[in-house]
Amino acid sequence: MPTTECEIDLQHEDDEVLVRRTQRGDSAAFDVLVERYKERLYATVYHMTANHEDANDLVQDTFIKAFKSLNSFRGQSSFYTWVYRIAVNRTINFVKRRKNRNQYSLDDLDSSIQTDPDLVEMMSHITPRREVALIELHEKLNESLQKLSEPHRAVVTMHDIQGMTHADIAKVIKCSEGTVRSRLFYARQQLQGLLSDYL
Amino acid sequence: MNCRKAQELFDDLSRERLAPETAAEVRQHLVDCTDCRVQEQRTARLQRLLALKRYERPAPEYFNNFLSEFHHRVLAEAQRTGRWEQALGHIEELLAVESVRVWRYRFASAMGVAVVVGLMWMGVRQMDDPASVAGQMAGTNPSLIFAETGSSTPSTFAASLPSLLQVTPADYEPAAADSAVLTPAPTHADSPSPRYVLDRISVASASYDVPNVQF
Numbered sequence: 001m002p003t004t005e006c007e008i009d010l011q012h013e014d015d016e017v018l019v020r021r022t023q024r025g026d027s028a029a030f031d032v033l034v035e036r037y038k039e040r041l042y043a044t045v046y047h048m049t050a051n052h053e054d055a056n057d058l059v060q061d062t063f064i065k066a067f068k069s070l071n072s073f074r075g076q077s078s079f080y081t082w083v084y085r086i087a088v089n090r091t092i093n094f095v096k097r098r099k100n101r102n103q104y105s106l107d108d109l110d111s112s113i114q115t116d117p118d119l120v121e122m123m124s125h126i127t128p129r130r131e132v133a134l135i136e137l138h139e140k141l142n143e144s145l146q147k148l149s150e151p152h153r154a155v156v157t158m159h160d161i162q163g164m165t166h167a168d169i170a171k172v173i174k175c176s177e178g179t180v181r182s183r184l185f186y187a188r189q190q191l192q193g194l195l196s197d198y199l
Numbered sequence: 200m201n202c203r204k205a206q207e208l209f210d211d212l213s214r215e216r217l218a219p220e221t222a223a224e225v226r227q228h229l230v231d232c233t234d235c236r237v238q239e240q241r242t243a244r245l246q247r248l249l250a251l252k253r254y255e256r257p258a259p260e261y262f263n264n265f266l267s268e269f270h271h272r273v274l275a276e277a278q279r280t281g282r283w284e285q286a287l288g289h290i291e292e293l294l295a296v297e298s299v300r301v302w303r304y305r306f307a308s309a310m311g312v313a314v315v316v317g318l319m320w321m322g323v324r325q326m327d328d329p330a331s332v333a334g335q336m337a338g339t340n341p342s343l344i345f346a347e348t349g350s351s352t353p354s355t356f357a358a359s360l361p362s363l364l365q366v367t368p369a370d371y372e373p374a375a376a377d378s379a380v381l382t383p384a385p386t387h388a389d390s391p392s393p394r395y396v397l398d399r400i401s402v403a404s405a406s407y408d409v410p411n412v413q414f
Contacts, residue, residue, distance in 0.1 A: 031266055038265050047252055060265075060272055067273060106255065113254035118247040141252055160249040165216070181207040191249075192241055199244045 015079040022070055030070070034063050037080060040162070041087050047157040048091045048150075050142040052105040058094060062087040077171055084172045088158075092150040104142060137198065144194040152187035155180055200228045202235050209239050210246065 010018065010032045021029035041062060046055035066073075066083045073082060113134070145153055154173065158164040159180075166177045166184075173180070192199060205228040211217045212225050229236055 034266055034269055038262060042257075042262075043253075046255070052257060060269060063269055064272055064276060068276075107257045110254040110256050113251060116251065116254070118251065137248075137251070138255070141248065145252075156249065159210070160246050161252050166211070184210075185203070185207050188242060188245055192245055195245065195248060198248055199241055 016075065019070065019073060019075070019079050022067075023073075030067055033079065033083075037083060038063075041084065044084070044157055044162055045087055045091050046107060047145065047161050048088075048153055049095060050104045050106060050146055052107055054094065054098075054105075058091055059087065062090055065090070081168065081171045085174070088154050088172055092154060095150050095153075104139075106138065106142060140195065140198070144191055147194060148187050148190060152183050152190070155183040156187045156191070159184055200224050202228075202232060202238075205229070205232070205235050206238055206242070209242050213243065 010021075010029055013021075013029070013032070015033065015036075018029040018033050022033070038059060041059045042055055045058045045062075046052065049055050049058070062083065065086055073079070077085075145156065148156065151173070155169060158169045158172065159166070164172075166180045169180045170177045205225050208217060208221065208225050212222055215222075217225065229239060
């Protein structure tokens, strides 16, 4: 489908403008927001669920919920924080419900991981059979994260995997920065025990 | 600064997100505390390990259809909501029609009258039924009483009640001839006449005196 001039203009608009346009009935503006944040939201939800299909469904649901509720969005936080909050809350509820159904459906590892300096260094210590160890590490990481409680997993995912700041995480989960730090502290202690073979 | 506080600030220190004075405090704590130095290294290694998860990605073409799937889902959701609202609208419209409204009140009134009549009929039926009353008085199911006595209907059961108890009206009245031998119980001393059937039973008083026996 050819991109129109209007759509190109929308691509460069701020979230705030796009939200206002959507609220006035311009659904194309919301499409730009979906395109802008889908991958980041998918990554977060995926790392919390360790399931590719669940992540896709949850992100779709998140955008539908955001689209339907956009009229109630007053702009007290950024659109990104707001939509992120919807995604994280939905994912936490979902993971609680499926507690006894840990079915992993993992995404592939990007081939560029082979050249990651941290990985190269780590693998040289662990085993010369890098391929086998990489798959094993991949599974072990997911397994260990799934053993954390949902709020702890959410904080570790946002901070240590997604690289969000404590302040942003606090806004998303509506708590103090101190709570975020405290949760990170306990989650890391647990993870250090679970991943001691790799540390 | 204590160990716990310092450990919570390690990643802020490594990302240079601390105020200069706080950063200096954490650094000083690390110089002084061996446990925290070890812990800092372990935390840094864990963070590098977790960062590898960023390489877990779906195939590049995975997101190609994301937007069209989103549109499809929004449409389906709107249709689902639309159908529900449409159904509710039909019901509201139906109830809003004047003739339907009249019939709705008539039907509700008829149902009310039927319920009241039904309740009254059930009440009258229960009052007319002696077996039911007898059953209630005995605290048992009347049908069980019929079964035990061999009476087939409540009326025959009612007729057979005196014989079942094996008493006659006379049994309730004291016999004048027997009044001399009556030994009323002390608690009934003030009673003018015996009130119970058992009061008429005379019992010879037992004597424990040793008889005069001659050998």
